[in-house]
Structure formats: structure tokens, C-alpha cells
Amino acid sequence: xxxxxxxxxxxSWWIVLGLALSARYxxxxxxxxxxxxxxxxxxxxxxxxxxxxxxxxxxxxxxVHALAASYAGFSVGYGPSLVxxxxxxxxxRFAGGPKPLPSPKYGPExxxxxWQVAGRTVVSAAITLSLIxxxxxxxxxxxxxxxxxxxxxxxxxxxxxxxxxxxxFSLWPKEAPEGVRVENGRVVAEEKAPADRL
Numbered sequence: 001x002x003x004x005x006x007x008x009x010x011x012s013w014w015i016v017l018g019l020a021l022s023a024r025y026x027x028x029x030x031x032x033x034x035x036x037x038x039x040x041x042x043x044x045x046x047x048x049x050x051x052x053x054x055x056x057x058x059x060x061x062x063x064v065h066a067l068a069a070s071y072a073g074f075s076v077g078y079g080p081s082l083v084x085x086x087x088x089x090x091x092x093r094f095a096g097g098p099k100p101l102p103s104p105k106y107g108p109e110x111x112x113x114x115w116q117v118a119g120r121t122v123v124s125a126a127i128t129l130s131l132i133x134x135x136x137x138x139x140x141x142x143x144x145x146x147x148x149x150x151x152x153x154x155x156x157x158x159x160x161x162x163x164x165x166x167x168x169f170s171l172w173p174k175e176a177p178e179g180v181r182v183e184n185g186r187v188v189a190e191e192k193a194p195a196d197r198l
Contacts, residue, residue: 002054002064006071009047016040017086025095044072048131055139061147069131077124102186106176109185111169118162125155
């Protein structure tokens with residue numbers, strides 16, 4: 001049942017986002033778009049609430065319940081950046097907006113980008129672990145910490161790895177190769193080597 005709810009929540013989240021962007025750029029309904037975007041967290045809260053109700057109803061605690069909590073945590077940590085990504089692409093595809101820029105690849109911009117990703121991962125992991133921890137008292141004892149223990153390790157490792165990667169980019173910034181012109185960390189041109197003359 002929980003797996004079905006997770007899939008339904010994922011589909012619902014993207015449908016609501018699509019409706020919000022359509023209302024904003026195709027119908028010019030700014031207020032409607034804003035209301036729909038504010039409704040995105042409601043999808044995550046509904047999934048988590050149904051997860052708690054499932055446990056309180058006597059379901060045996062399993063990794064699937066933790067997965068539902070991690071979905072909510074991921075949405076909190078990465079949701080705003082996903083909305084901005086979808087907004088830029090929708091604007092370009094359907095409303096004549098500029099082509100979205102790729103992620104920076106070099107220089108301090110790349111370092112800053114890696115720290116942003118690390119920050120989102122840390123927030124996502126912290127929210128997820130908080131929600132997983134709350135499942136125990138909220139489920140009237142039907143869930144046990146042992147059931148979810150592995151998630152603490154997995155999410156902790158994911159957060160640490162992201163922080164280490166960002167730290168490495170701070171210590172050793174990635175420089176553009178020779179012959180590549182870069183602006184704001186993105187490749188704008190590649191200089192071709194002159195052909196050898198006979």
C-alpha cells in the first residue's frame with residue numbers, strides 16, 4: 001500500500017507542478033499558479049500522514065515507511081531547486097524564454113554549485129531522519145528504531161560524501177582545459193588548434 005502511495009505522491013507532485021507552470025505561462029493566472037505551487041508541500045505532508053496512519057493501523061514497520069519519509073525529506077531539500085529547474089525549462093519551451101543555462105563546470109562557480117548541492121543533501125538528510133525518528137512515537141509503538149537504523153547510516157554517508165566533494169572543489173577548484181573559453185564557469189567557446197600546414 002505504501003509503495004502505491006509513494007508512486008501516487010510522485011505523480012501528483014509533478015502534475016501539480018505542471019498545472020502551476022501552465023497556469024503561470026500559458027493562462028497568465030499568476031495567483032492560481034502561486035496557490036498551486038504552495039500546494040506542493042501538501043502532497044508530501046499527505047504522504048507522511050498516510051504513512052503514520054498506516055503504522056497506527058497495525059502495519060508492520062518496514063523500509064518502505066522510511067522511504068515515504070525520505071521522499072518528503074528529499075522534496076524539502078531539493079524541491080525548490082527542482083521547481084526552479086522546471087520553471088526555466090517550461091518558460092523556454094512554451095513561453096519563448098531564454099534557453100536554460102547548464103550547471104557550471106569550472107572555477108569558483110563550480111565550487112559554489114557543489115556547496116549548494118551539498119547543502120540540499122544535508123537539509124534533505126536532516127529532514128528525512130527527523131521524520132523517520134518521529135515515526136516511532138507517532139505510530140503508537142508499532143515502529144522500532146531497529147527497523148530504520150540503516151537509514152541513519154545511509155543518509156549520513158550521503159551527506160558526508162557530498163560535503164567532502166564540495167570541500168575538494170574548494171581546495172582544488174576545477175580549471176578549464178587549455179583552449180576552452182569559460183564565462184561564469186560555463187564553456188562558451190572552444191578554440192580550434194590551427195591545422196598543420198604542409
